[in-house]
Amino acid sequence: MSLRKTRVAIVIPARYGSSRLPGKPLADLNGKPMIQHVYERACEVPSSDRVLVATDDARVAEAVEGFGGQCVMTSIQHPSGTDRLVEVMDHVEADVYVNLQGDEPLVRPSDVEMLCKGMIAGDGIEVGTLCHPIGHDEAENPSTVKVVLGEGGDALYFSRSPIPYPRDGEGHTEYRKHVGVYAYSRSVLMKYSTLPVPEIERLEKLEQLRLLHAGIRIRAFQVEPTAPGVDTPECLERVRALMLGSVLPQPARLEDVKLVITDVDGVLTDGGLYYNDQGECQKRFNVRDGLGIRLLEECGIKVAVVSGRDSPALQRRVSDLGISLCRFGIKDKASVARELMVSSGAGPEETVCVGDDVIDIPLFSECGRSYAVADAPAYVRSFATDVLTLPGGQGAFRELADAILIARGRGDVLCSVAGFSSVMSGVAQ
Incomplete structure (x- = not known):
């Protein structure tokens, strides 16, 4: 049968x-x-x-x-x-x-x-x-x-x-x-x-x-x-x-990254604006992101801060972290990205960026790989190469920094005493 x-x-x-x-x-x-x-x-x-x-x-x-x-x-x-x-x-x-x-x-x-x-x-x-x-x-x-x-x-x-x-x-x-x-x-x-x-x-x-x-x-x-x-x-x-048989450029590989360009409000901060009794604008940064920036810098990967706003609080934070590549009050982030690549000796295929809103979309198009924070609007996430799992101001930049360090073969600074000790003198939060 x-x-x-x-x-x-x-x-x-x-x-x-x-x-x-x-x-x-x-x-x-x-x-x-x-x-x-x-x-x-x-x-x-x-x-x-x-x-x-x-x-x-x-x-x-x-x-x-x-x-x-x-x-x-x-x-x-x-x-x-x-x-x-x-x-x-x-x-x-x-x-x-x-x-x-x-x-x-x-x-x-x-x-x-x-x-x-x-x-x-x-x-x-x-x-x-x-x-x-x-x-x-x-x-x-x-x-x-x-x-x-x-x-x-x-x-x-x-x-x-x-x-x-x-x-x-x-x-x-x-x-x-x-x-x-x-x-x-x-x-x-x-x-x-x-x-x-x-x-x-x-x-x-x-x-x-x-x-x-x-x-x-x-x-x-x-x-x-x-x-x-x-x-x-x-x-x-x-x-x-x-x-059609065409070949589109591949996204930049994290192991090749030489330059990271990041927005501030909504990425390094939670996007909130706080005013004290004297009317001064304040922002809340995440110390883990700050440490991630310093770890990248100490491992030879440059970090540039590009913000559409400018404020004493922002300038103080950038100064505390020892970031030399910074541009404030920028509306045309795409042209600034090209300038930063030239000054850093990094091509688009060696550059990644991270943003959270519509002002960052032109920046995404200039970099070989782009990241949106988890709480970015859906239309912004759709333009990014990748989407991080964490929201802005809550460790999103650190998530990217860790991934780059591991891909570059420097995971030792994250998970071993000897590795962290080799860069400890230059870190800050």
């Missing part, structure tokens, strides 16, 4: 609303809406029995039906793509459901096929996903989700932090990026919405931790490094260029 074939359905969740790129599924990519590129690549997966889009917006549904695709309308209340997949089960019978993100127009069908075959193989895998190796620089980015695997390939943990953490700062650490493509058995999806939401999911904002917390195994299949997805207008331009 022959065994029944395992039925595989590829579901592409596609929300129209996006804080960083509204209407993302319908964004034009060389003459086609992005969702069509994803759909057509999904149709190239040999093991798939059915491909469909799950959306909550009639405009997306109309576009899918316009290019001949299948679509299912789902509730607008779903907090995640997995919850949307649960609803799809009511419309589509399958044994394995693959959640393929609608903002991955360059996804490789062969990678999805590897995932499908792993689920079909009958090894008792209830949930499957993908991962690939990355370097230390990318591992420091909290937007990149990292995964640590056990000996058999099952995920031990997912995190936005760089895991595993090299406590002694020595040797080569292998990091793996989690690729957000999932395959679920029907039985797991049926109980997904009944699983409690653990604290680790709330903290990391990673829904797969709900499964691990419930004792459900997640098998991670390793693939070659993947192409970028689309989260921001800049990502969209990069993917367009890749599709």
